[in-house]
Amino acid sequence: MNVRQIGAVAAASVLALGLTACGDSGKSSGSGGGSGAKFKVGIKFDQPGLGLKEGSKYTGFDVDVATYVAKELGHKASDIQWVQAPSAQRETLLSTGQVNMVVATYSITDARKEKVSFAGPYFVAGQDLLVRSDETAITGPETLTGKKLCSVTGSTPAQKIKAKYPGVQLQEFGTYSECVAALVSKGVDAVTTDNTILAGYASQAQYKGKLKVVGKPFSEERYGIGLKKGDKATCEKVNSAIAKMVSSGEWQKAVDANLGPAGFKVDTATNPPKQDPCT
Amino acid sequence: MGDILSKYDILGAFGLTVYLAVFSAIGSLVLGTLVAVMRVSPVSVLRLLGTWYVNIFRNTPLTLLMVFSVLGMTYILGLNLDPSDIKGNATRWAIVMLSIYHAAFVCEALRSGVNTVPAGQAEAARAMGLTFGQSMRHVLLPQAFRGAIAPLGSTLIALVKNTTVAAVIGVAEAANLMAVIIENETGALAVFVIFAVGFVILTLPLGLLFTSMSRRLAVKR
Numbered sequence: 001m002n003v004r005q006i007g008a009v010a011a012a013s014v015l016a017l018g019l020t021a022c023g024d025s026g027k028s029s030g031s032g033g034g035s036g037a038k039f040k041v042g043i044k045f046d047q048p049g050l051g052l053k054e055g056s057k058y059t060g061f062d063v064d065v066a067t068y069v070a071k072e073l074g075h076k077a078s079d080i081q082w083v084q085a086p087s088a089q090r091e092t093l094l095s096t097g098q099v100n101m102v103v104a105t106y107s108i109t110d111a112r113k114e115k116v117s118f119a120g121p122y123f124v125a126g127q128d129l130l131v132r133s134d135e136t137a138i139t140g141p142e143t144l145t146g147k148k149l150c151s152v153t154g155s156t157p158a159q160k161i162k163a164k165y166p167g168v169q170l171q172e173f174g175t176y177s178e179c180v181a182a183l184v185s186k187g188v189d190a191v192t193t194d195n196t197i198l199a200g201y202a203s204q205a206q207y208k209g210k211l212k213v214v215g216k217p218f219s220e221e222r223y224g225i226g227l228k229k230g231d232k233a234t235c236e237k238v239n240s241a242i243a244k245m246v247s248s249g250e251w252q253k254a255v256d257a258n259l260g261p262a263g264f265k266v267d268t269a270t271n272p273p274k275q276d277p278c279t
Numbered sequence: 280m281g282d283i284l285s286k287y288d289i290l291g292a293f294g295l296t297v298y299l300a301v302f303s304a305i306g307s308l309v310l311g312t313l314v315a316v317m318r319v320s321p322v323s324v325l326r327l328l329g330t331w332y333v334n335i336f337r338n339t340p341l342t343l344l345m346v347f348s349v350l351g352m353t354y355i356l357g358l359n360l361d362p363s364d365i366k367g368n369a370t371r372w373a374i375v376m377l378s379i380y381h382a383a384f385v386c387e388a389l390r391s392g393v394n395t396v397p398a399g400q401a402e403a404a405r406a407m408g409l410t411f412g413q414s415m416r417h418v419l420l421p422q423a424f425r426g427a428i429a430p431l432g433s434t435l436i437a438l439v440k441n442t443t444v445a446a447v448i449g450v451a452e453a454a455n456l457m458a459v460i461i462e463n464e465t466g467a468l469a470v471f472v473i474f475a476v477g478f479v480i481l482t483l484p485l486g487l488l489f490t491s492m493s494r495r496l497a498v499k500r
Contacts, residue, residue: 187354
C-alpha cells in the first residue's frame with residue numbers, strides 16, 4: 001500500500017516534470033518568434049543542397065543566400081529564425097506576416113507576383129534530368145520518348161513534361177526523395193525538376209557516384225526572394241545585397257559548396273543573374 | 280474563382296475520386312467481411328490471422344501503404360498491375376491499398392454488428408443443424424450488417440476523404456488537381472473552398488443516407 005502510494009506520487013511528479021520541460025522548450029521558441037527581435041525566413045526543410053534541416057542545423061544554397069541577405073539587412077546569423085515554407089504555403093506565410101522573407105526555390109511567375117513581391121532573381125535554374133550514372137540513352141529531353149520519368153505531384157516540371165512530351169510515362173510522388181529512391185531501384189529511368197534540386201540530391205553522400213545530372217536545361221526558373229506584397233524598400237535592399245554577394249565572390253562559394261560536389265556546372269550564360277527592378 | 284473553374288477539369292478529378300471510392304468501397308466490403316468471418320470463426324488459426332490483419336493494417340499510415348505499393352511492390356518486387364501505363368498501375372494500386380486499409384475498419388464494424396446479435400440466436404442456429412457457414416449467411420451476417428450500418432457509413436465517408444492520399448503516388452484525383460492549381464495560381468482561399476465544397480457534396484448525402492438507413496434497418500428486438 002505504502003509502496004504503491006509512493007510510486008504514484010513519484011510517477012505523478014515525473015509526469016509533471018515532463019510537462020513543464022515540454023512547456024519550457026515550446027515557450028522559448030514560441031516567444032522568440034513573437035517578440036519581433038527575430039528575423040524570420042521561410043525555407044524548404046527537405047531539399048538537400050538548397051534548404052535542408054538536419055537536427056538543429058540548416059544547410060543549403062538558399063540558406064546561405066538568406067543568411068548573407070539578412071546580414072546585409074542588419075540581422076545577425078543568430079537572430080534568424082528558420083521557418084518551414086512548403087510550396088503551397090509560401091504566399092500565405094508572406095501575406096500574413098509569419099515570415100519576413102521566403103528563400104525556398106521560389107520561381108518568379110506572374111501569377112505569384114499578384115500575391116507577393118519578388119526581389120532577385122538570385123539564381124536562374126532550369127528543368128533538367130537526373131539519371132543513374134551508367135545511363136547513356138538519355139542525353140536530353142528529346143531522347144525521353146517511351147522512358148519512365150518521375151517528378152512531384154502537381155509541380156511545374158511535372159506539368160511541363162505532360163504538356164510538351166506526351167510520349168513520356170510520368171510517375172508522380174509526393175516528394176523528390178521518393179523519386180530518387182525509385183530511380184536508384186531502377187523503377188524509373190530519370191527524375192526531372194530544376195537542375196539545382198537534382199544537383200542537391202546527386203551531391204548527397206549516399207548517392208555520390210550513383211547519379212548524374214544530364215546538364216541540358218530545357219526551361220528557365222528564376223529563383224526570387226519572396227517579400228510581402230508592395231515592400232519596395234526592402235526589395236531594393238535585398239537586391240543590392242544579392243548584387244554584393246555576387247561581386248564579393250560569396251555567391252560562387254555558396255554554389256560550389258552546396259551544388260558542386262556532384263560535378264554540377266552552373267549555366268554561366270544566365271548566372272549569376274541580373275536583378276529585376278523592384279516594383 | 281470563375282477562371283479556375285473553367286481552366287481546370289475539376290469535375291473530371293472528382294470523377295476519379297468517386298471511381299477510387301466506389302471500387303475501394305466494394306473491395307474493402309468484400310475483404311472486410313471475409314476478415315470479420317475469420318475473426319468470429321471457431322477455428323483459432325483463422326481467428327489469429329484475422330486479428331493479425333486488423334492490428335497490422337489499422338495501425339499503418341495510409342500514405343506509407345500507398346508509397347510502398349509503388350516504390351516497393353511495383354519497382355522492387357515487380358508486381359505491376361498495368362505494365363502499359365504508369366498511371367493505370369498507380370490507380371489500381373491505390374484501389375488495392377484503400378481496400379486493404381479500410382477492410383480492417385469494415386471488419387471491426389461488422390464484428391461489433393455480430394456482437395449485437397444475442398448469443399441465443401447463434402446457439403439456436405447451430406441447434407437446428409446449420410453449419411457455421413450457413414448460420415453466418417442466414418442468421419448472423421444479415422443482422423450484423425443491419426446493426427453495423429452506422430459505423431460502416433463512417434468508414435465509407437472516411438474512405439471517400441482518404442482517396443486524397445492517392446495523390447502521393449500521382450493518381451490524378453481531386454487532391455492532385457488541387458496541387459496543380461496551387462502551383463499555378465498560388466494558394467488562395469478560393470481553391471481550398473472549391474475542393475472543400477466538392478468533398479462536402481460527396482460526403483454529406485452519404486452521411487444523411489446512412490443515418491436514415493441505420494434507423495430504418497435497425498433490428499427491432
